[in-house]
Amino acid sequence: MKKLILFALFNFAAAVALAQTTAPNDQLYKELGEKPGLIKLMDEFMPRLVADPRTAPFFKPVDQVHVKQQLVEQFCQVSGGGCDYQGKDMKTAHMNMQVNRAQFNALVEILQVSMDAQGIAFASQNALLARLAPMHRAIISTESH
Numbered sequence: 001m002k003k004l005i006l007f008a009l010f011n012f013a014a015a016v017a018l019a020q021t022t023a024p025n026d027q028l029y030k031e032l033g034e035k036p037g038l039i040k041l042m043d044e045f046m047p048r049l050v051a052d053p054r055t056a057p058f059f060k061p062v063d064q065v066h067v068k069q070q071l072v073e074q075f076c077q078v079s080g081g082g083c084d085y086q087g088k089d090m091k092t093a094h095m096n097m098q099v100n101r102a103q104f105n106a107l108v109e110i111l112q113v114s115m116d117a118q119g120i121a122f123a124s125q126n127a128l129l130a131r132l133a134p135m136h137r138a139i140i141s142t143e144s145h
Helices: 003-022 028-030 033-051 064-078 101-117 122-139
Strands: 140-144
Touching: 028 122, 033 064, 033 101, 064 122, 101 122, 122 140
Parallel strands: none
Antiparallel strands: none
């Protein structure tokens, strides 16, 4: 009887582990509209970043198509979409940019405006921002500019 219970517990634990590895939490990814929704969001976000004087110096001189593609992949991964972001880590990508807190906050503000414009629910916006928030430590490198 003991062996049967142990066997049942082992099988249950294996099933739970398998479910966790094969069924990622992709609810946020779905709420963002999956890959097409993220592409649409970046199509809204990038022009705003380029137009805003607080963020334009970082985004005007770069390959905007490439940055948009990288952001789609990164947001896909962060939101649980199963993508594998292959870009640079945030510290390396922003190493020599001298991004300050105000500029970082401007980007977040522009992202929120872009998500509003795309009709993304407030709760989904907050969930995405919460997952992105830890990146600020790697991006902000100076307090003033």
